[in-house]
Amino acid sequence: MNSSPEYSLVVQNLKVSFRETDGVLQVLDNVCFNLKKNEFACLIGPSGSGKSTLLRALTGLIPLESGSIEFPEVHGRTPRTGIVFQNANLMPWRTLEQNIALPLELDHIPQVEINSKVKEMIELTGLQGFEKSWPHELSGGMAQRVAIARSLVQDPDILFLDEPFGSLDELTRERMSEELLRIWNEKRKTILMVTHSIPEAVFLSDRVLVLAGFPQGIVLDLPVELARPRDEELRYTPEFAQAAATLHEHLRI
């Protein structure tokens, strides 16, 4: 409706249902929110909730029952979106650099341009020296870096991340969070990231959306007003704990 340029995404009254053998299961109902330009938002909710479903609906992978999803134009064109899944989802028969190049190849971009963009992404995500590696030779954290590089190679305006660090160990996960913040700082994108980790959500985002209830809706829209740039120290401050406690309270119901 009011697609003012300061918004990257406007979602209104979103409703998603799945047809099951024994009737229709309503997963999302009356979901309303919007993302400001270049905002880093996290979507959090109890496991098994409709978080991933919401993200899939936003990226057009599953159909809506009703409601609207609007991406206001950027510089007079439809904004591009990128997505990172929970699994790195690399093609095992393509090398690291070929995996990053995939979306560009599908878009029929000239090879010279592909090479320079892939090189830039490899530098951005710190994967130099592994260009010719096969996916089975990579660690979980590196594979997820490749997935992030692949999602960024088309220079999307909005990036959707579906629990991208969910399968990584705690230490790798924290390092990847910091890496993601660095990349976001450098590239300035609107990011919506699904997570089930409260500290991760608080550490990363400007805003945390809590998805809860059944069918699911946004029950809390919490701004996180912690100073940036953020580093490890932040995790041990009272403000951080305060925000985490608020989220914890809303997730328990």
Next chain:
Amino acid sequence: MATRTRTQQESPSWQRVTHQRWILPLISLLIFLGIWQLLYFLLDLPTFILPSPAIVWAKFLEVLNNGMWWHNTSYTLLELALGLFFGSVTASVLGYVLSKTPVLEKIMSPFLVGSQSVPVVAIAPLIIIWFGPGLFSKVLICSLTVFFPVLVNVLVGMRQVSQDLRELMDSFKASKWQILHYLEIPASLPVLLGGLRVGATLSVIGAIVGELVGSDRGLGYLINLGRGQYDTALVFVAVFSLIFLAASLYSIVLFLERRALKWQTWQEI
């Protein structure tokens, strides 16, 4: 890892020699030839029942020099090459079409199941009756032999394509052709090539049965000729040529498989 390196260093030299992958097969082959030669001396059988390795070798040199060997071997090779090519290409194309149209796959399923239970060699005589003893019927038999394993494997391979990667391609708004080219073909290639490997060895049997039933050229014809003239050494030459042909075909497919699948970790077979 570290312990492995140490045991390799400490192993005695004969063990290191046996690690060479051609040494042991070669030794077993020599022992086989030795026993054969020994049997020849001990049993004192007439040459038309059991010729010695030396006689077989002499026969081989004879047919090699008068051009008979190449004249027949090249013909069988041609049947195999054409049969494998047409069989695997049509099976791959049909396999991808069927996997995209489940209705067609259901219609075809009785033939697929039937083909798995009846060996093509059993209908080889029929094909010779229908299409004559020429090159065409042999190529057809070879094609059919390789056709069904490849077709079935393409269907299996397509069903195994990762759902997550399909979703990834959807998120890039890839077209049907792009999904086929970038995802489905490379993902199902390992299974397809596995089918080709099975089909390649089977098609040698197909070609020979076709030639035995009716032909005037080829290794199967050579076997028939040798049998008719009680020239058992010639039969042996033909049989060994066949074994050599089948093993070479198998190695070629295996080589192609490794080239195409270099992204997988290969272990020595």
